[in-house]
Amino acid sequence: xxxxxxxxxxxxxxxxxxxxxxxAVVQLTARPGYATWQDRASTTLTAVGLGPALDRFxxxxxxxxxxxDTAVDPNSILTSTHGSPSAATQPEPQLPPxxxxxxxxxxxxxxxxxxxxxxxxxxxxxxxxxxxxxAVGVALIAATATQSHLVPGTVQPVQSxxxxxxxxxxxxxxxxxxxxxxxxxxxxxxxxxxGTTVRPLIDGKASAVIDGAGHLTxxxxxxxxxxxxxxxAVRQNLTLIVDHGLVVSGLDRNxxxxxxxxxxxxxxxxxxxxxxxxxGDTVYVAGDKLNLVxxxxxxxxxxxxxxxxxxxxxxxxxxxxxTSAASGAPQPQRLMTAMVGPPDRYLxxxxxxxxxxxx
Numbered sequence: 538x539x540x541x542x543x544x545x546x547x548x549x550x551x552x553x554x555x556x557x558x559x560x561a562v563v564q565l566t567a568r569p570g571y572a573t574w575q576d577r578a579s580t581t582l583t584a585v586g587l588g589p590a591l592d593r594f595x596x597x598x599x600x601x602x603x604x605x606d607t608a609v610d611p612n613s614i615l616t617s618t619h620g621s622p623s624a625a626t627q628p629e630p631q632l633p634p635x636x637x638x639x640x641x642x643x644x645x646x647x648x649x650x651x652x653x654x655x656x657x658x659x660x661x662x663x664x665x666x667x668x669x670x671x672a673v674g675v676a677l678i679a680a681t682a683t684q685s686h687l688v689p690g691t692v693q694p695v696q697s698x699x700x701x702x703x704x705x706x707x708x709x710x711x712x713x714x715x716x717x718x719x720x721x722x723x724x725x726x727x728x729x730x731x732g733t734t735v736r737p738l739i740d741g742k743a744s745a746v747i748d749g750a751g752h753l754t755x756x757x758x759x760x761x762x763x764x765x766x767x768x769x770a771v772r773q774n775l776t777l778i779v780d781h782g783l784v785v786s787g788l789d790r791n792x793x794x795x796x797x798x799x800x801x802x803x804x805x806x807x808x809x810x811x812x813x814x815x816x817g818d819t820v821y822v823a824g825d826k827l828n829l830v831x832x833x834x835x836x837x838x839x840x841x842x843x844x845x846x847x848x849x850x851x852x853x854x855x856x857x858x859x860t861s862a863a864s865g866a867p868q869p870q871r872l873m874t875a876m877v878g879p880p881d882r883y884l885x886x887x888x889x890x891x892x893x894x895x896x
Contacts, residue, residue: 570691570701570888573852573877602805604826605670609639614661614672614873632677633814633840637663639672647858649712649867649896656682656712656896657858659872664835673824673835674873676713676856680817683712683894684751687730687770692888694721694728694735701886703893714869714883714893715821715856716809717745718774718847724797726773728890729764738764742773743845745811745892753892755813755843772890778833779812779844788829796846802829809854812841819894820844823854823873848889852877855891 632644639661646655660675691701703711721728727738738744740759747753747770756762757777764771776795778785787795791802809823810832820841822832829846836844848854856872857880869880883891 568692568696568888570886571878571882572692572888602826604665604668604805606668608669609663609672614639614875615645615659615674631679631816631818632658635660635662635675635838637666637838639663644677648861649859651861654682655679659858660839662835662838664838665831668826668831671824671826671831673822673827674856675835675839676715676821676858676872677814677840678713678819678821678894680752680813680819683896685747685753685819686751686893686895687717687745687747687772688883688891688893689728689730689735690887690889690891693717693890701888703883707893707895708884710895711859711867711869712894712896713856713858714891715811716848716854717772717890717892718845719797719849720889724775726775727758727771728773729768729771731769738771738773741776743775743777745772745774745845746770751895752817753813753819754817755811755841755845761843772892775846777843778810778829778846779837779841782815782837782842784830784833784837788833791829796829801849804828804849806849807851807854808832808849809847809856810836810841810844811847812836812839812844814840815842821856821872823856823876825851825875855882857882 635643644658644660647657647659648655656679658677662673662675663669663671664673665671688701688703689697689699691697691699703714721736725739726742728735729738738758742758743755744758744762745753745755746762746768749767749769754762758773775797778788788802791799796802805826805828807825808827812820814820820836820839822835822839824835832846855876855878857869858872859867860870861867871880883893
């Protein structure tokens with residue numbers, strides 16, 4: 538709702554500003570591939586020069602909507618909790634301990650195919666004891682049995698001829714898929730995929746890196762990770778928010794703009810993040826009414842020793858898991874009920890780059 542108000546207010550600014558090239562606007566909104574209406578609208582506003590105005594309005598609006606202290610119903614958060622009820626509460630040695638689960642259920646195994654070991658576990662945590670209304674969906678993907686992939690969208694990182702969807706040949710092996718980072722126009726950072734440098738990689742940036750074996754790691758470019766012939770994909774976004782198992786200091790101040798435009802870190806809005814555990818497993822977190830500090834705390838509490846922010850605002854987060862269905866064939870299902878978009882979002886062309894994981 539708040540995002541709609543922000544975009545509506547900025548749209549009004551268009552009417553009162555200089556004449557906008559209507560043809561350019563039509564071309565922007567007609568770009569191929571799926572995108573939420575929020576994404577299309579904000580992209581258009583930014584392209585016609587109203588990005589700073591939208592940013593200022595969002596900072597004003599979202600910093601005034603502090604989360605409630607009313608406990609949330611965890612059953613209204615997660616959808617991907619398909620597994621044996623008894624197994625949901627059994628401790629798994631490879632899984633990080635969770636101290637603040639909203640449902641007291643710990644990790645829930647997600648069964649892709651009956652009889653096979655789960656490759657994804659989900660949970661719902663409450664990282665902020667002062668705001669019990671905050672509930673964060675978490676997904677952990679077992680690294681030893683999976684491979685990760687980065688797919689350019691039809692528009693992001695650049696408008697291209699990429700298909701922007703999971704290849705049909707990989708569909709029988711898909712385990713999960715999830716959103717990537719900010720639009721390329723919104724930050725400085727690089728993008729590399731399959732031998733092509735789409736945007737130059739920058740030292741110091743938080744980077745999701747996939748090697749030739751499909752192993753995904755997160756680190757600081759030039760310090761923890763760097764280019765070599767074995768690297769298959771790199772997606773950079775801002776700077777790390779969890780480092781060496783600790784929440785990075787300064788997230789609440791953002792004095793040098795390391796985490797986006799100053800004051801963006803204070804917004805209570807939808808946010809998502811990506812990290813890796815001590816054992817190398819992938820951790821994804823997302824939730825509403827999060828500022829940057831709470832997002833980092835959630836990522837750390839979910840077991841990440843290194844982590845980065847992905848995208849923010851409603852409609853920009855999406856995580857689906859493939860779970861066993863009555864038909865026998867695994868079907869995609871959203872991690873959280875409030876996530877915008879169809880469960881099979883990445884089976885069709887998408888404007889934004891994204892990650893997917895296969896057996």
